[in-house]
Amino acid sequence: MNQESEFPFERARRVTSQEHEQFKEAISSQFGINLKNRGRPPKNQEEKYEPISIRIHPKVLAWAKKRSKQERNWLSNDN
Numbered sequence: 001m002n003q004e005s006e007f008p009f010e011r012a013r014r015v016t017s018q019e020h021e022q023f024k025e026a027i028s029s030q031f032g033i034n035l036k037n038r039g040r041p042p043k044n045q046e047e048k049y050e051p052i053s054i055r056i057h058p059k060v061l062a063w064a065k066k067r068s069k070q071e072r073n074w075l076s077n078d079n
Contacts, residue, residue: 015023024035056064 028034
């Protein structure tokens with residue numbers, strides 16, 4: 001007897017954080033099990049992006065500008 005069924009992955013969706021919290025509450029109330037938080041804790045918005053400034057030698061900066069101009073010309077001629 002073949003009881004294997006295919007899950008419709010093309011119609012599946014991700015569980016929202018609200019639904020996840022509801023599932024955790026239901027498990028803890030029904031079974032008395034508190035699920036542990038898994039994974040890395042999310043960062044605050046301020047911690048995500050830090051402004052960075054670097055000092056580049058003028059000759060290196062001139063070389064980089066020249067190189068980017070060459071790349072742009074090469075890409076535009078590629079069409």
